[in-house]
Amino acid sequence: MSAKFEKELQHLVSNNVISEAVSKNISEYYASQKIDSPNKLFTIFGVLGSVLVGLGIVLILAHNWDGFSRTVKTIWAFIPLVIGQLFTGFVILKKKSAAWKETAAAFLFFAIGASISLVSQIYNIPGSMPSFLLTWIVLAAPLIYLLRSHTATLLHLIFATSYACNLGYFNEAIPWAYLAMLAWILPFYYNQIQKNPDANITGIYHWFICLSLIISLGSFISGSELFGFLIYILLFGLFYNLGKLPFFDTSKLRANAYLLTGSLGMVFILMVSSFHWFWEEGSMSRYGNVEIALALVLGLATIGVILYLFKRKKMNEFNLFQYAAPIFAIVYLLPISDKFIPVILINILTFALGVFAIRIGVKRARYSILNYGMLIIATLIACRFFDTEISFVIRGLLFVGIGIGFFATNYFMYKKQKQLSNE
Amino acid sequence: MNKLAITIGFLVMVAAQWYVPGSMIWEQERTLTEGTPYKFKTRPVDPNDPFRGKYIVMRYEIDSYAFKDSIPEFSREEMYVYIKEGKDGFAEVAEVSATPLQTDWDYVKVSDAYIIGKEIHFDLPFDRFYMEESKAYPAEVAVRNALRQPDSLAPVCYGLVYIKGETAVLDNVFIGDINIKEFVENQDED
Known part of the structure; x- marks a missing residue:
């Protein structure tokens, strides 16, 4: 204390x-x-220490000690691996605490990388970076379940994301193995949510999985240009609705990564697509079967989650954010040759979302949501500043109006909160 | 999970972690001892790998083959480049085919090949030679300088590659008769 x-x-x-x-x-x-907090600290330092030592070993071996013979170098390739395996075996056998497990997992994870990279180096094996990462990830994957280690799971996710980016971006290849890597950790993730829904580490998992999916999705669709925006907004729409599931919605807002990334992602894409050029170039977008399948899967999953929420009676209050992505998809697919109609529709949708966020903020007396709504409207108007022919006076007046709106709504909220606290 | 499952899982994982690097070593060693050596004329450049260290990339003189008659069946995924020893003692392409041929020639599998006119272009896969980090760039510079001399004086730069079955191992890189590591060390002494 x-x-x-x-x-x-x-x-x-x-x-x-x-x-x-x-x-x-x-x-x-x-x-x-406070009794368990020194243990937590010990775990964090243990993991950090192991990660640093492991990375250090990888770098030291990467120096390429050409004074040693091939045999000596080969023995060196196995020394960190053997130490890591013995350490892990000891931790499992003696049923050591979480701190030991996390430390062993982090060390063995990097020892595997050091071992295969040194063998590649000794024999000049040409393998590309994705195939090297794939071997590493697969060999380290059992650590997640054998040690029930958070470090191994998070490293697995980071490396899987890196694999997907290395293979899929600026390339025609599609990193299907990434999906298998993600599926591998799902039982562990599900178990974690069931047992410790409010733990900090569960929140970290939500964030890591969301960010990993957002980063990796592009590697499946690189080259399809603006059709990619449709796929991304469907992913964000799915995230937002997932964030509304009782499974995730009970946690603190900052831990609900699905809701936050979903909302921010949708607003970002709506801002981009509120410009006229988006729809002009969008008509030239190329896409293949993979892109169509992705859009269908994400769209159907979103509808599935919305229907589930209806069934569980969690949709009593209308929330426009939950429908924004399907509405965008309908606008995108409308067979209209006049490109101004989708531009107008998207601008109305974005504006409505801003108003909606303000309404939620006022209703729940949350400054953060209220100002988020104000920010959406202000950004939308700022975007229009660049591509409309409106006179400077009107544009200026609009900004003054929005500024006054910021003051007025915050003041109104302040009064409301004060009134509530007096009561 | 019960104790038996964890123990078996752990042992399987340990075995796999030994098997993968172990099988890599075994295959490479077998090729080095039983494979046929070829000299591939080359020119190195110096890049970097975050995990595996510094290496020089080999730009081999063998990077294309002109078909004599019509262009045979072609596959972007996989082509067989058959190698034989030329009159000058260096490797040359005997034949390129999309399917394995009944012949005594050794072969190297290449991917991402493309055809222009009657010529097929490809990159040989054994294009990385890892070096001690302070020597990779000097090696590139040394080779560039050595090859700048008039043709009669310029040494030949080549990679010594052992081929057995589907495995090809780049054993060493030579400039004239000296291996590239010693060549760089000699340059430092000068």
Whole structure:
């Protein structure tokens, strides 16, 4: 417990706000809550230490010690691997604590990389970066379940994302193995959400999986240009709706990565597509079977999640954000030759989302959501600043209006909160 | 998970982690001891790999083959480049085919080949030679300088490659009669 808190307790006792006994009880309660925190710290330092040592070994071996014979170098290739395996075996056999497991997992993960990279180096094996990463990931994958290690899972995700980017971006190849890598961790992830839905690490998993999917999706569709925007907004729409599932919605807002990335992603794509050039060039977009299949799967999954929410009676309150991606898809696919119609429709949709966010913010008395809505509208108007022929005076007046709107709504909210607290 | 499943899983994982690098070593060693050596004329350049260290990329003189008659069956995924030893002692292309041929020639599999006119273009796969990090760039410079001399004085730069079955191992790179590591070290002494 912090000295400041102790001082505060003494202050409360001296002013007769709480009794000496209550103060003691509070102190004891917080002391008992702190018991496992040194262990957490030990885990974090253990993992950081292992990651650094592991990376260090990889780099030292990458130097290429040409003074050693091929045999000596080959033996060196196996030394970190053997140490890592013995360490892991010891941790499993002796059923050591989480801190030991995480440390062993991090070390063995990098020892595997060091081993295969040194063998490649000794024999000048040409293999490309994706095939090298794939071998590494597959060999390290069992660590996730054998040690039930968060470090191994997060490293697996980072390397899987890196594999997808290396193989798929600026290339015709499609990283299908990435999907298998993602599927491999799903049972572990599901178990984690079931057992510890509110733990910090579960929130970290949400963020890692969301970001990994957002980054990797592009590697499946690179080259399809603007059709990619449709696929991305469908992914964000799916994320937003997933974030509304009771499964994720119970957690703190900052841990609900699906809702946050979904909402921000949709707004970003709507902003981009609110420009006229988007629809002019969009008509020339190329796409193949993979892109169509992706759009269909994501679109159907979104509809599936919305129907599920209806069934579970979680859609009592209308929320435009949940339908924004399907609406965008309908506008995108409308067989209209006049490119101004989709531009107008998207601008109306984006504006409506801004208004909607303000409404949610006011209803729930949340400044963050209210200002998010204001920001959406302000950004939309700023975007129109660049591609419309409206006179400077009107544009200026619009900005002044929005600025006054910011002040007025925040002031209104402040008054409302004050009134509520007085009641 | 019960204890037996974890133990078996752990042992399988350890075995796989040994098997992959072990089989890589075994295949390469077998090629180096039992394979046929060929000298491929080349010219190196110096890139970097974040995990495996510095290497020089080999630009081999063998990078195309002109078909004599009509262009045979072609596959972008996989072509067989048959190698034989030329009169000058260096490797040359005997034949290129999309399917394996009944012949004693050794072959190298190449991917991403393309055809222009009657010529097929490809990159030989054994194009990386890992070097100690401080020597990779000097090696490139040294070779460039050595090859700048008049033709009669310029040494030949070649990669010594062992081929057996589908495996080809780049064993060493030579400039004239000296291997590239010693060549760079000698340059430093000069």
